Amino acid sequence: TKIFAYAIRKDEEPFLNEWKEAHKDIDVDYTDKLLTPETAKLAKGADGVVVYQQLDYTADTLQALADAGVTKMSLRNVGVDNIDMDKAKELGFEITNVPVYSxxxxxxxxxxxxxxxxxxxxxxxxxxxxxxxxxxxxxxxxxxxxxxxxxxxxxxxxxxxxxxxxxxxxxxxxxxxxxxxxxxxxxxxxxxxxxxxxxxxxxxxxxxxxxxxxxxxxxxxxxxxxxxxxxxxxxxxxxxxxxxxxxxxxxxxxxxxxxxxxxxxxxxxxxxxxxxxxxxxxxxxxxxxxxxxTPHTAFYTTHAVRNMVVKAFDNNLKLINGEKPDSPVALDKN
Ligand code: COI
Incomplete structure (x- = not known):
């Protein structure tokens, strides 16, 4: 099983490593790049992706990810306002977020x-x-x-x-x-x-x-x-x-x-x-x-960042294993 993570910041790495330590059988790879139509191919071969960005998850981006064979996507944050929900639905995406990280x-x-x-x-x-x-x-x-x-x-x-x-x-x-x-x-x-x-x-x-x-x-x-x-x-x-x-x-x-x-x-x-x-x-x-x-830093605490990483990876693994994730995102327009 492989999970690929996008836009991992330095401050998230310790928590990502903590999750890896606890899941030695899972192959985890990551980049500091955002998920775009160009970077989607980095996820090729993965069973799911863990993402966070304020940049839109556009129809093109979602299509490129689906073309790379990945439709299980776990957000490390709460907000889902930047996802093209219609396209995600059309492509059969399964998406989770972390509604309560702190x-x-x-x-x-x-x-x-x-x-x-x-x-x-x-x-x-x-x-x-x-x-x-x-x-x-x-x-x-x-x-x-x-x-x-x-x-x-x-x-x-x-x-x-x-x-x-x-x-x-x-x-x-x-x-x-x-x-x-x-x-x-x-x-x-x-x-x-x-x-x-x-x-x-x-x-x-x-x-x-x-x-x-x-x-x-x-x-x-x-x-x-x-x-x-x-x-x-x-x-x-x-x-x-x-x-x-x-x-x-x-x-x-x-x-x-x-x-x-x-x-x-x-x-x-x-x-x-x-x-x-x-x-x-x-x-x-x-x-x-x-x-x-303040530059959108209300969320930015060690407590929150740890939960965002760990809960998103937990969710993604559940999606991959066909289990019910803690916080599935409804793909109907909100
Ligand atoms: C969210 O979790 O939706 C936020 O607003 C924080 C995010 C910018 C990391």
Missing amino acids: PDAIAEHAAIQAARVLRQDKRMDEKMAKRDLRWAPTIGREVRDQVVGVVGTGHIGQVFMRIMEGFGAKVIAYDIFKNPELEKKGYYVDSLDDLYKQADVISLHVPDVPANVHMINDKSIAEMKDGVVIVNCSRGPLVDTDAVIRGLDSGKIFGFVMDTYEGEVGVFNKDWEGKEFPDKRLADLIDRPNVLV
Whole structure:
């Protein structure tokens, strides 16, 4: 049995080796290259592939992989928004993802950044760097004084809710899929509009499906409280970035946490030092004292990366052996 893995980073190698050690009978080979129509042939002879990339799994890529004889594909991440599902279905692909590798990684980052925005930490850090040690006007807002609105109460949203409650915040939530436990405890408001109207901090934890694209826009921002903090550690397309910039400029939005960005593919996870930065709008956001940009690193912890590698390989082996994997991906359009 052979598994071929794509886009393996240095920080994933120890966990890949750990899995290999525990599965000495499985032949594991890998590359640091992404899966493209050109690199698909590297998988020839393998029974399955383990992949992660933000680049689209296009019809051509899937076809090239099928031509190389491989249709069992295990993603090391959660999001499946970049797969041509129709083509995958047509070619008889079997796909798995890792929906729960560490919800805490993302929730914790969202919570930390939200708290930092509320305390104006970036402004204070900038003052420190300039040896300006005055207090005013960099006064903070306490988390416990905020109503925190959580959009999406899946694994990540629920951990985020617990952390914010730990700080003493009042937490309200919205989801089209209501969790019975949370419903019993009275967390849910009736509509997104209600959440926008009541929340001082709004954190998004929903997937990038068509219905959610640009859910944060001029209209929804207008409904929000003055001085709202918006947190997007989910998917860039959920936020109309230009609308948020208008909200920041007018002062309506107190601060913005942005770990994901609609223009991130090809820009994040690259070193631009000394090179011409390709996105002026992003550069402007990075430079703002009340905007915390991170390059899609909320997930990036040792705990998460280990689980992503190990669970994806476990899933792929199950697919190969004809067993039921832990997290099959439905190939119907979502
Ligand atoms: C996901 O798991 O879907 C993520 O967003 C993290 C990924 C960029 C590795």
